[in-house]
Amino acid sequence: MSLENPKDLVIGPDAWPDSDETMVINLGPQHPSTHGVLRVVLELEGETVLRAKPVIGYLHTGMEKTGEQLTFVQGPTNVTRMDYAAPLFNELVYSMAVERLLDLEVPPRATWIRMLMCELNRVSSHLLFLATNGMDLGAISMMLYGWRERELVLAFFEKVTGLRMNHNYIRPGGVAADLPPGWEEDVAELCEIVPEGIEEYDELLTENPIWMERTVGVGVITTEQALALGASGPILRSTGMPWDLRKTQPYLAYDEVDFDVIYTQSGDTYDRYRIRLHEVGESLRIARQCLERMPGGDYRTQDRKVTPPPRARIDESMEALIHHFKLFTEGFKVPPGEIYVAVENPRGELGCYLVSDGSGRPYRMHIRGASFYNLQTMAVMIKGALMADGIAIISSIDPIMGDVDR
Amino acid sequence: MTDDTAREEPHKTADHSGDTPHPGPAAEARDRFPAAVLADSHGQEVLYVDRGDWRPLARWLRDEAGFEQCVDITAVDQLLRPGRPLPPGTEPERFEVVANFLSYSRNLRLRAICQVPDGVAVDSLFDVYPGTELPEREVWDLLGVPFAGHPDLARLMMPDEWEGHPLRKDDSPARVPVQFKEAPPPL
Numbered sequence: 236m237s238l239e240n241p242k243d244l245v246i247g248p249d250a251w252p253d254s255d256e257t258m259v260i261n262l263g264p265q266h267p268s269t270h271g272v273l274r275v276v277l278e279l280e281g282e283t284v285l286r287a288k289p290v291i292g293y294l295h296t297g298m299e300k301t302g303e304q305l306t307f308v309q310g311p312t313n314v315t316r317m318d319y320a321a322p323l324f325n326e327l328v329y330s331m332a333v334e335r336l337l338d339l340e341v342p343p344r345a346t347w348i349r350m351l352m353c354e355l356n357r358v359s360s361h362l363l364f365l366a367t368n369g370m371d372l373g374a375i376s377m378m379l380y381g382w383r384e385r386e387l388v389l390a391f392f393e394k395v396t397g398l399r400m401n402h403n404y405i406r407p408g409g410v411a412a413d414l415p416p417g418w419e420e421d422v423a424e425l426c427e428i429v430p431e432g433i434e435e436y437d438e439l440l441t442e443n444p445i446w447m448e449r450t451v452g453v454g455v456i457t458t459e460q461a462l463a464l465g466a467s468g469p470i471l472r473s474t475g476m477p478w479d480l481r482k483t484q485p486y487l488a489y490d491e492v493d494f495d496v497i498y499t500q501s502g503d504t505y506d507r508y509r510i511r512l513h514e515v516g517e518s519l520r521i522a523r524q525c526l527e528r529m530p531g532g533d534y535r536t537q538d539r540k541v542t543p544p545p546r547a548r549i550d551e552s553m554e555a556l557i558h559h560f561k562l563f564t565e566g567f568k569v570p571p572g573e574i575y576v577a578v579e580n581p582r583g584e585l586g587c588y589l590v591s592d593g594s595g596r597p598y599r600m601h602i603r604g605a606s607f608y609n610l611q612t613m614a615v616m617i618k619g620a621l622m623a624d625g626i627a628i629i630s631s632i633d634p635i636m637g638d639v640d641r
Numbered sequence: 642m643t644d645d646t647a648r649e650e651p652h653k654t655a656d657h658s659g660d661t662p663h664p665g666p667a668a669e670a671r672d673r674f675p676a677a678v679l680a681d682s683h684g685q686e687v688l689y690v691d692r693g694d695w696r697p698l699a700r701w702l703r704d705e706a707g708f709e710q711c712v713d714i715t716a717v718d719q720l721l722r723p724g725r726p727l728p729p730g731t732e733p734e735r736f737e738v739v740a741n742f743l744s745y746s747r748n749l750r751l752r753a754i755c756q757v758p759d760g761v762a763v764d765s766l767f768d769v770y771p772g773t774e775l776p777e778r779e780v781w782d783l784l785g786v787p788f789a790g791h792p793d794l795a796r797l798m799m800p801d802e803w804e805g806h807p808l809r810k811d812d813s814p815a816r817v818p819v820q821f822k823e824a825p826p827p828l
Contacts, residue, residue, distance in 0.1 A: 295798040335683050462709040465772025603713040
């Protein structure tokens with residue numbers, strides 16, 4: 236389908252035809268294959284989808300407004316709840332935006348811990364995708380397998396951050412705590428076990444004729460369409476565009492580690508599955524390099540305006556007590572300015588547009604959710620597909636509604 | 642190339658994601674749109690454009706400057722900051738509509754900002770970048786900035802019958818009273 240007339244993609248409320256031939260039905264918001272609370276209005280002719288329009292907002296909790304009420308110290312607790320399958324990336328992009336406005340240097344160990352945690356988060360997020368993608372297409376055992384391996388990663392997160400999800404671990408200035416003793420063994424173990432699981436899924440699905448029947452050639456999108464609709468991440472890479480912000484516009488220390496950008500040519504559901512499957516391996520490759528090359532030193536900046544003093548100092552020093560108190564009541568002030576920072580999260584480009592007026596709270600905090608933009612490609616992919624393929628297509632976009640609605 | 646006196650030396654920071662490696666498209670755009678003002682925000686190129694140049698700029702960026710994607714559209718309610726620092730030649734208005742563009746072929750980013758008074762529509766970029774359909778609706782819904790030429794400017798996040806635009810600075814989050822189940826009814 237051409238993008239010559241993009242209005243074709245958009246169904247206005249009065250654009251529905253008054254015809255007996257077609258049927259308009261709702262998919263969701265309470266439907267197991269809509270990944271939460273996505274509602275899709277479908278126009279069907281028999282079993283063929285003529286048009287589809289996502290209706291969102293069921294999970295809108297006003298997080299951008301909340302972000303304006305919280306101090307810069309409290310900010311990560313809020314943004315981490317947006318893309319709940321990849322919370323560390325939200326914290327990362329927010330912290331990086333604050334640090335850019337503060338002109339703050341982050342110690343190398345913090346950078347590498349961030350990279351390690353984000354790559355493991357990419358693994359857990361892709362495992363979640365593989366699990367739900369399999370279940371949406373009837374491979375119920377994939378749900379159990381994917382969950383099984385993902386739980387191992389989340390157990391490691393719990394050990395490091397204290398929580399399985401919504402960690403509030405990456406904060407402006409560094410990370411909340413150093414890696415716990417024995418983390419090397421845990422990461423090494425993950426790098427052993429997860430690839431075994433990936434091999435299992437590969438064997439189970441990739442060459443499986445039923446799986447291929449359901450996914451090959453389904454929901455095809457071209458590079459041109461993906462770009463025009465704002466798509467990024469695996470959707471864009473599946474169309475033959477080797478674009479990954481970690482490679483093209485490196486942040487953290489991604490220019491110092493070896494990894495490959497996985498991309499394919501055909502832009503269908505099968506390719507989007509294969510990209511995510513193989514990206515797990517690349518992420519573990521980066522995690523292994525983090526394990527080998529983790530630098531020593533501070534895990535957060537020693538700038539007392541941003542980082543609270545150690546607990547022991549508070550008993551000895553009045554100044555430390557004041558710093559601690561000020562930091563957790565008023566927070567720190569950020570010079571006026573505006574910044575847009577982008578990172579590559581499992582779903583694509585996650586951006587944070589931050590405006591500061593010089594006070595201790597953001598004047599405006601906007602998160603560019605990858606799922607929000609990726610969801611727009613659904614209308615193109617689903618057009619002309621069978622209803623059952625529509626489920627495969629929605630699943631392959633991997634939308635996280637917390638990120639869509641914010 | 643025109644003079645670069647408006648540009649400051651980029652700040653030195655640890656992370657440089659999203660930086661434009663070579664200055665270029667913004668200066669080209671300024672040649673093309675003389676009213677546009679080029680600014681530098683922490684090493685990122687920002688172009689302050691007139692409302693009237695909003696859609697022509699997007700069209701030029703896509704067709705001639707190689708910016709294939711409009712990555713993000715959002716807006717800021719600057720009600721509480723009438724005297725905010727702006728580059729010379731830019732008249733502050735209540736809203737700032739912000740668009741981030743990304744060129745994949747040139748690996749460049751550019752941010753465009755235009756000033757919009759309350760109640761005045763800005764041109765929709767939908768027919769240039771169809772991916773702005775949902776974000777423009779979001780901006781309309783949450784901030785009340787209308788987009789002229791948008792195919793379906795309906796509420797997106799808030800319920801259809803909602804009054805007001807919650808991300809405005811004069812919209813109080815406590816405006817809607819919370820009624821608890823067991824609480825006695827209000828007197």
